[in-house]
Amino acid sequence: MLWFTEYYSGEGMELQGTGLTFKVTEAFSFRTPFQEVLVLNTVDFGKMLVLDGAVQTTERDEFIYHEMIVHPAFFTMNSSPEKVLIIGGGDGGTVREALKHGVKQIDMVEIDREVVEVAKKEFPSIANKLEDERVNLIFDDGREFVKGKENEYDAIIVDCSDPIGPSKVLYEEEFYRDCLKALKENGVFVTQSESPFAQRKVHKQVVNELRKVFEVVRPYLAFIPTYPSGMWSFTFASNSLDPLGVNPGALGEAYGKFVKENGKLKYYNPEIHYGAFAIPNFVYEEE
Amino acid sequence: MLWFTEYYSGEGMELQGTGLTFKVTEAFSFRTPFQEVLVLNTVDFGKMLVLDGAVQTTERDEFIYHEMIVHPAFFTMNSSPEKVLIIGGGDGGTVREALKHGVKQIDMVEIDREVVEVAKKEFPSIANKLEDERVNLIFDDGREFVKGKENEYDAIIVDCSDPIGPSKVLYEEEFYRDCLKALKENGVFVTQSESPFAQRKVHKQVVNELRKVFEVVRPYLAFIPTYPSGMWSFTFASNSLDPLGVNPGALGEAYGKFVKENGKLKYYNPEIHYGAFAIPNFVYEEE
Numbered sequence: 066m067l068w069f070t071e072y073y074s075g076e077g078m079e080l081q082g083t084g085l086t087f088k089v090t091e092a093f094s095f096r097t098p099f100q101e102v103l104v105l106n107t108v109d110f111g112k113m114l115v116l117d118g119a120v121q122t123t124e125r126d127e128f129i130y131h132e133m134i135v136h137p138a139f140f141t142m143n144s145s146p147e148k149v150l151i152i153g154g155g156d157g158g159t160v161r162e163a164l165k166h167g168v169k170q171i172d173m174v175e176i177d178r179e180v181v182e183v184a185k186k187e188f189p190s191i192a193n194k195l196e197d198e199r200v201n202l203i204f205d206d207g208r209e210f211v212k213g214k215e216n217e218y219d220a221i222i223v224d225c226s227d228p229i230g231p232s233k234v235l236y237e238e239e240f241y242r243d244c245l246k247a248l249k250e251n252g253v254f255v256t257q258s259e260s261p262f263a264q265r266k267v268h269k270q271v272v273n274e275l276r277k278v279f280e281v282v283r284p285y286l287a288f289i290p291t292y293p294s295g296m297w298s299f300t301f302a303s304n305s306l307d308p309l310g311v312n313p314g315a316l317g318e319a320y321g322k323f324v325k326e327n328g329k330l331k332y333y334n335p336e337i338h339y340g341a342f343a344i345p346n347f348v349y350e351e352e
Numbered sequence: 353m354l355w356f357t358e359y360y361s362g363e364g365m366e367l368q369g370t371g372l373t374f375k376v377t378e379a380f381s382f383r384t385p386f387q388e389v390l391v392l393n394t395v396d397f398g399k400m401l402v403l404d405g406a407v408q409t410t411e412r413d414e415f416i417y418h419e420m421i422v423h424p425a426f427f428t429m430n431s432s433p434e435k436v437l438i439i440g441g442g443d444g445g446t447v448r449e450a451l452k453h454g455v456k457q458i459d460m461v462e463i464d465r466e467v468v469e470v471a472k473k474e475f476p477s478i479a480n481k482l483e484d485e486r487v488n489l490i491f492d493d494g495r496e497f498v499k500g501k502e503n504e505y506d507a508i509i510v511d512c513s514d515p516i517g518p519s520k521v522l523y524e525e526e527f528y529r530d531c532l533k534a535l536k537e538n539g540v541f542v543t544q545s546e547s548p549f550a551q552r553k554v555h556k557q558v559v560n561e562l563r564k565v566f567e568v569v570r571p572y573l574a575f576i577p578t579y580p581s582g583m584w585s586f587t588f589a590s591n592s593l594d595p596l597g598v599n600p601g602a603l604g605e606a607y608g609k610f611v612k613e614n615g616k617l618k619y620y621n622p623e624i625h626y627g628a629f630a631i632p633n634f635v636y637e638e639e
Contacts, residue, residue, distance in 0.1 A: 070373060082375025082395030086357060088368075108369030126549075129632070262413075262577055287581035288575065288632070290549055295582015296575035332632040340630025343623035345416070345575070346616060 067092065069105055069113075071120055075231050075295050077267035079258065080293060084289030085120070085232065097179040101233060104187050110291060112188055114156060116180070116226060121290045122156045127191055128331045130297070131256075133287040134224055137341065138255045138301050139166045140316060141308040148172075150247065152207030152235065155180035157192030162196050163222070165327045167324035171200045172218075174207040176231050178228075206280040208234045214247035216323040218305055221248060223256035236271055241278040241302070243301035251305050258284060258300040261348040263293035269349065271300055280304045287332070309342055354379065356392055356400075358407050360580050363516050364546065364554035367580060368373045372407070374400065378562065384466040386518060391474050397578060399475060401443060403467070403513060408580045414478055415618045417544075417584070418445035420574040421511055422630065423620040425542045425588050427603060427610075428595040433506030435459075437534065439494030439522065441511035442467035444479030450509070450613045451481050458487045459505075459554045461494040463518050495521045501534035508535060510543035515554055523558055528565040528589070538592050545571060545587040548635040550580035558587055572628040574619070592623045596629055 069092070072084040091106040103115035104146060111124030122130070145167035151159050155175040163171055173195075175181055179204065184192040195202065203210065207225075221244050225232040234240055235256070244254050258271040261284075268284070275282045279302035289297040301308055316335050324330070356379070359371040378393040388400035398411030409417065426433060432454035438446050442462040450458055460482075462468055468489065471479040482489065490497065494512075508531050512519040521527055531541050545558040548571075555571070562569045566589035576584040577639070588595055603622050611617070 072373075080396045083397075084373045086368070086371045086373055109367045110370075114368075121493040127498070128634075237418055262575065263446070285557035288549065288573070288581070290583060292582035294575070294577035296577060304611075329633060329637065331638070333632040334630075337632060340627035343621075343627025345624060346621055347618040350616065 069103075069107070069115070071115070071118060073263060075119075075227060076233075077227065077264045077294065080264060083293075085291065085293075095179075097177050099177045102180065102183060104183060109249070113291070114184070114188065117229070119227060121226065122158065122188070122191060123291050124188065124190060126290050127156070127158050127323050129287055131162045131191075131290050132330055132333045133285075134222060134255055134257060134299055135162040135329070137285060137299070137308050137338055138220060138222075138253045139163070140338060141303075141306050141311055142219070142253060143251070143302070143306075146253075150174070150211070151220045152211070152221070152223045152225060153232070154222070156184040156188055157181070157195040157223045159222055160197070160200055161191065161194040162195060164197060164199065165323070169199060172202045172203060173200060174205050174210045176204070176206055178204045198326045199326060208240060211240070211243045211247050214243070216249055217247055219249055219252050221252070221254045223254075225257065227259070227264075236267065236274070236278050238274040241275055245278050245304070252303065253352055254279065254302040256266065256300055258298045260294045261286070261298050261344070262296040267349065268298055275300055275302045278302070281307045281311055282292045283308055283342055284344060286344065287341060288297055309339065311338070313339075356390075356394075356402070358402070358405060360550060362406075362514060364514065364551045365580065366552060367550045370580075372578065372580075382466075384464050386464045389467065389470060391470060401471070401475065404516070406514060407503060408513065409445065409475070409478060410578050411475070411477060413577050414443070414445050415577050416574055418449045418478075419462055419617055419620045420572075420628070421446055421509060421542055421544060421586055422449040423617070424586070424595050425509070425540045426450070426574060427606060427625060428588070428590075428593050428598055429506070429540060430538070430593075433540075435505050435558070437461070437505045437508045439498070439508070439510045439512060440519070440592050441509070443471045443475060444468070444482040446509055446511045447484070447487055448478065448481040449464065451484060451486065452610070455486060459490060460487060461490045461497045463491070463493055465491045476511055491520065492606060495527060496515070498527070498530045498534050503536055504534055506536055506539050508541045509537070510541075512544065512547070514551075523561070525561040525564050528562055532565050534590070534630065539590065540593055541589040543587055545585045547575070547581045547583055548585050548631070549583040552635065554567055555585055562589045565589070568594045570629055571631060573631065574628060596626065598625070600626075631637070
């Protein structure tokens with residue numbers, strides 16, 4: 066009987082003796098220039114992608130992460146974003162959700178070509194829009210890519226891994242400043258921002274650094290069963306738009322039109338749009 | 353190195369090859385007439401109470417469960433409930449939170465005296481209000497206790513374990529009907545209602561059975577890192593009151609007064625009061 070266990074560890078991880086374990090029917094792994102890639106077939110979560118020992122995505126619950134990194138921000142915009150930058154996002158799920166809005170061009174900057182290749186081959190239900198003609202795949206360092214860009218994107222989404230190795234610079238104020246410059250005037254920024262329970266200091270750091278750069282900064286939560294503690298966060302930032310300022314009637318109408326065009330979503334809905342921004346006291350009040 | 357793993361299994365559990373594992377420094381166990389009790393000292397979650405192999409409560413995250421089973425319902429009431437019935441709740445955390453409101457009497461009906469005894473001895477920060485003079489501890493079968501009661505309680509809280517063994521009858525329509533009879537006219541009912549991700553059928557059954565009995569039935573969610581999938585639910589029910597109908601201004605005022613009297617809560621706040629009732633689509637829309 067094969068089991069894979071993610072024992073939580075690494076920079077920023079406040080749990081030191083906890084792990085999540087999965088029964089596995091098939092497994093293979095290989096090393097890229099950037100990381101160790103492990104592909105599992107699990108009993109409960111279908112296929113699972115693991116990078117450097119940390120679960121990144123599973124067929125069973127990926128919809129939660131990918132819907133929630135895209136739709137709260139995009140439904141906050143007054144019109145569909147035309148040009149979008151995704152940093153990271155190698156499995157393709159963020160591209161898939163972003164394309165459900167009327168996006169004209171997505172630049173996706175992923176550092177590890179081999180992650181995209183394994184996603185296309187092993188996770189077609191997640192990666193199936195990476196070949197879309199609106200998607201411009203760039204294999205490069207996202208931190209470098211964004212430097213010097215000005216007034217170019219309607220939305221920037223940071224779909225990165227933990228602040229270890231190449232992702233570390235994606236958690237810093239200077240990076241956020243470059244993103245603000247790269248955004249158009251009413252642009253929006255979203256990043257995954259770790260677990261407010263298991264990586265609370267890192268989560269708070271992301272929020273604090275973003276507050277130095279953007280006028281409106283709104284962390285929000287989603288249940289992600291295969292991530293540490295199951296309590297996950299994203300943070301929205303903008304200089305002009307506010308997800309909590311969206312008119313409920315207008316959102317209901319936009320959501321209804323979206324569902325007619327794209328079919329139902331599995332997680333996000335107008336109640337979640339507002340409710341996800343309610344944060345338990347302990348996240349920010351405890352020392 | 354000692355590790356305890358809860359491998360998810362049992363009636364109603366839809367995960368069959370997943371577990372959560374904890375590094376343990378001390379452990380002891382014993383058997384009562386009703387169940388196997390395991391007390392652990394864990395590295396990440398402090399002391400942990402495990403019944404029949406399932407994590408019930410930990411020092412580190414118990415505040416989430418206990419605040420969320422009590423406060424959304426009690427802040428929905430127009431005045432403090434005077435007489436409260438708690439079914440189960442052996443660790444004492446629900447009593448502790450309920451007493452923060454101006455409750456005059458709590459009848460707590462717990463089937464297993466030895467769980468209460470171990471809680472008082474090993475979990476004093478959770479069980480420390482079980483000796484309060486307003487608390488009437490009754491060691492009996494909660495299902496039987498509620499039969500024949502009429503117009504007696506302002507609130508009934510079902511703080512029970514999974515629908516296995518003695519708790520099974522606490523998930524059925526007939527029990528909910530007896531609870532409705534036992535409630536006063538503007539009474540409120542709350543039950544924990546399992547994980548909408550990991551025990552979705554059981555969760556939906558609770559909601560459906562309650563809808564046959566009560567006019568207003570509102571499931572809601574909380575992040576509980578040590579429970580299966582981390583996505584947990586409770587369900588509020590009443591014939592007259594609605595948590596989503598509470599006036600935000602009045603709630604803010606009541607909450608401010610409550611915090612002045614009791615100190616800060618760690619999870620519940622007015623934003624959570626409304627936001628917790630936002631439910632992702634997959635819970636009810638998928639087959």
